[in-house]
Amino acid sequence: MTNEPQEKPILHIEGLNKYFDDLHILKSLTTTIHKGEVVAIMGPSGSGKSTFIRCINRIEEPTSGQIFFGDIEVTGPDNNISNIRRDIGMVFQNFALFPHLTALENIMLAPTKVKKKSKADAKETALALLKRVGLEDKASSYPEQLSGGQQQRVAIARSLAMDPKILLFDEPTSALDPEMVREVLDVMVSLAKDGMTMIVVSHEINFIKEASSRVLVLVDGEIIEDGPSNQVIENPSHQRTKEFLGKIL
Amino acid sequence: MMKGRIKIISSKNYKDIAYGGSIAAFLALVIYVMFFSGADWSLFKEQFLNFEKMEGRYHIFVSPLLLVLKISFYSCFWATAIGLSMAIIRNYNNMFLNGIITAYIVLFRSIPAMVLVVLVYFTLPYVGLNLVSTNSVIASLSLLFSAYTTEIFRSGINSVDRAQVDAAKSLGIGSLQSMRWVILPQALRVIIPPLTSVLIDILKTTSIAYVVGVPELIARARQMEGVIGSVTPLIFVSFLYFLIILPVVIFSSRLEKRSRRWSKS
């Protein structure tokens, strides 16, 4: 029994390129992510981290390259991208909650409209998720009535409502006041402990040490470092990584 | 210190002059019209507000009123439907379709309503298309005002933050559903005020139907004017227009308040 060491990866990215006009943002990125991994992506601003994570579910259209999500090619021209996106959750820097809907309605929208779940079903799930992120008492609040940290927790619950197989976080704490960072990170850590596959663009060193298993360092659109968190942070191999870590630590 | 006082006094003086001047001008105008313009005011009551002569004739306005409402309703419906569809199509950023839609907007924003109504009504029969006069008015108004509604819906859609679209996409919500459940509800705040003024414009523009022989309010008023020898029916009709338009204004301000609910606090 070889205990299947080569389990099918959940995400495989092959030769991903992205140009904005003449600007070469992502340079032929190739990487593989397995189920249950929590991968942190670090790098100086302008290095292409956000573009990279937004290309994974094609919110940003890649210029060339292939992205495989399990057996499905995300970049395949015939695939219905909306169907694929249901299984790839995403949490944004600025929360992007729907301002005209309450917290509860925000979470219920996609399950009822996309998955055609019944209202009662969706509501039950949504309330459970709100409880999980510690906001069961905010169900009927509108986003504007919530703090940044609360909004981001609702946004996480909203993604979870679609039962995603992987969660993408695009700088989830960088728009938050410092005192609210912890409450969001706590939710993320508990997700990681539950075995959720996560890709997190973040410089939160505490989160990385605590929860992430692997760190990618992106500089000028290239992955210059890829390894276990401790190793990359304590003992980086690349000069650019050392400089960069020196600035943020 | 001195300078400051002088400034205050001088600015106050201007205000007083503006107040006093505007009131004086208005009174002067009223006095001129009443006593020196040669107008005979017993005539005014007899000719303009002679409701005794109108008695027993009000029912004549019922069917033309319904007709005006019908023309307005269908024109509003089609103008909104066409405008919304074109705005959604434009959102797909297809160069060819956008070109066509822009040409459509420029054309129908440029053509005067009166000209289009006359053109449609008098020329279509020559190509064998015999539209009832009412329908030719509805068609003209729908074409004209859909040019405006398209732009209203488009700027409403554009007013919604792009991050909202991204968030909807990331949840697997398709583009039409995201339009329906995420974008339009938010765009409504921006859309409703100008859309209301288009609807009011449509209501007013129905009066042009008079020229192509639609038996609407003005046509009836002018007939009656001949019969009773007084302009009162026409004054009554302009009052009716007020009555039709008022509910639209009230309705729209309510809707506006409702859609603002979530942005308060």
Next chain:
Amino acid sequence: MDGAFDIDEIRYIFFNMQVMEGQWGLLFSGLWMTVKIAVVAIIASTALGLLVSILRLKGNAFTNALLIGYLEFCRATPIVVALIVVYFGLPFLNITFSPFQSAVIVIVFVHAAYIGEAFRSGILAINIAQSEAAQSLGLTQLQTYRYILVPQAFRIVLPTLSNQWTGIIKDTSICTILAITELLKAAQIVAAWKANPTPLVMSTLLYLLILIPLTIFTMKLERKAGLKK
């Protein structure tokens, strides 16, 4: 007619230049009348609108109520109705206006209300600090309006203004219901006489020739203003 679209048939009906022979003179004199009404109305309504907006901003409760009433009246009154009242109704009171005068009076009266509202929101949009800064420099209030507020407001209201001016030109065609031979009336006269719609098509093209550039200009201004927001 067999319902098929025959290109020669269409040309014969809608673009029949024989019909137009000798008739262009009438059409162009109609166009001249349209231009005259429009130019006078545009100048007068803009001036009156400016006055209205300043009265609205400086006025007391009494003038405000009056001017709001005026605006609401114009919003709810179709121009057709107003034209008929002024031209056919006022003579009952021994007040008689020529068709040209009636056209100008009604169009100016109605559009000045809208233009006044546009100027008012333009002036309100200007930072109050501007007015304070100007007065701290020692400018009088009249000078502040003349040199600081009005030029800035003008830039803000230009899209609305140009839209209103286009609207005025379009509304001149409504005057066709009066005894005045403007462009549309001229076309209708020739079309009826020759029993062919070509003159109507030609007059529409003449309207478009004037109005399309204005519409494009307006849309450009609107887009520019929209981008700035």
